[in-house]
Amino acid sequence: MFIVIGLVFIILYALIVFYIGWSGWTWIKPRISRRFRLVYIIALVFLASSLILSRVVAGSTLLSVIGSYWLALFSLLLMLLPLVHLTVWITKLTRLPRHSVQKWSGIVTLVLLIVLLGYGSFNAFSPAVQSYDIHIDKEGPANGELNIVMASDMHFGYLSGKSHAERMVKEINNLKPDIVLLPGDIVDDDIVPYINKGIGDILSGIQAPLGVFASLGNHDRFDGEIDELIGLLEESGIQVLYDETFELGGWLTLVGRKDYSDKKRAELADLTEGVDLSKPVFMLEHQPVGLDIAKEQGIDLMVSGHTHHGQIAPGHLLTARLFENDFGYLQKGQLHSIVSSGYGFWGPPIRIGSRSEIVSIHVRFANSP
Template structure:
């Protein structure tokens, strides 16, 4: 097991290292002159970024104090998100680059006087060591601007000019994408509403509203202020019942006690119910189960409660199987009255297959984040039966929330956060 973990870690580090090198090559080496201040600044960013990212990922697991982990987490995780879109940007740039060079060449043939000629100055004369640009090197000085163009109309080679245009565009799009994605997360989740008809639901329970909350991920980045916005959003919907379907936190109870305190203010007619997610097991499941109970939630740990018109059940997360625990569907559902509708809270959508076997009417899940960062949604779709939204599996319906918060980078792209109000509908109404 340890050998497998080490091998996986080595592969991940190798992929990250290769991605950093590739992006650095295109955005820094191919666009700057050796020993220029822009080269030095770019090198510094691509050295500090990975160090901060590793610090953010290791964080408190490596014994870093919570306060220090918060300081490192912000730039480290944002750098990881930025790296994703810088990488995608420069990959797209590989297609744009030759097309732009071709356009410039044809423009130069038609109007030579309008196009700056490529410099014939050799790399050695400028101290440049850009192998990919050996045939086309800048004649830039230390006083040049970020694009290497001074007021004295310094000549810039066509190849380097193209690298700067493409790299600048990729960087601008990446920064804008990450900035917009971070604003969406920090601004708080939106409210999504769906209606789910249940064949066994009596007329008396028609219209009952369940606020489904998943993947809040309170931790080094998302703290008490974010938690307060989530609570205010939930309470603003005036739900009949609140279902917290796992991954509420990332960290120890002692460190996050103040961050989760606003959860004490959750209000609903039938109460707030909670099931564990994989991150509760990472962070210490028993202390957190005790804590959420103290905050006024009722943990459903492979258990069930009868509510007016239907049963509400919950199972522990699959991560508990590593400790000899995990979901126990027989304990949660085995002796129930099958004439009554049952709603199951289970963190991971993959539990749907057991839910179908147990005759569950509706399963509420999270875990996927909807992919969180495009194109992560394609990976999430391959790893889960349902990535987000409502789908039917036989007579069982599965609803998967994208989650209220974010794990790692506080950024979402193409997968907006949400709190979902699931309104149950009776076919008899």
């Protein structure tokens, strides 16, 4: 079954690549020598294979960068080209010169592609701060308030690298958090760039009096034991809760879950057994699933990521169908669900219709003045 699905996917991908290649060739053909055709075909095949090759040739920075940007071009052209071809077809009903229409359709497509790449790159690499104020009707710390900073889906790798990590740490510290929560997808399927770029040393600079806590996501996997990643994170002063609970300061319980895709993850009822629900309970759950279960088990605040808010529109329409809360804030009973669009990106290093973000959560408790 998986082989059949894989073959269908490859055939569909090949047909789309052919469509993109044919569209480009139709536009440039009148302006170049026919002998350029072979170079064009080789370049297109290389670009289309680059992302796959980057997985085969593990550790290749060049292939990873080329593959990621090819995926960005592929995604944008898949949206733009059908609209351009429809427009060109409509102009056939007019007296506009066909040669001029074809020429300017290519120029407009190229300009739009450059603009969207620039805009998408800005959204991906220039994170905003998203703020929320919530109230929990339980006794909190002595001053009755808590400043939480949350960041998810960093996907630290070849493109979301050292400078992106430094920017994140600086922004987190500027927000002066009491506690920092990182609900998963810290690395991007590969631990090598995380180590080589010294991301761990950078993350050790996060300052939060109550500590930095993390859960792991579906991309926090690689060819090796998960204990290696957990060890690296904990060397940076980040406490990983891997289907674990942690009591903090005698007044707060933190629950960190394995990712929803992990068949061995524990039931939430087992994790919260024995937890004092008269005190606040926060949960790090990478994928925003099981909100009703979290409410029933007495969770007060659930922080998640995973969805990227679609990352590239209209992807947000799909995530909105898949998740009850795919982005932002939702309250169900005592449960406050906050889902981040993520600090990094997956695949194409662009965001359109979404933006990288760090989340600031100001919590007031029952004993707040």
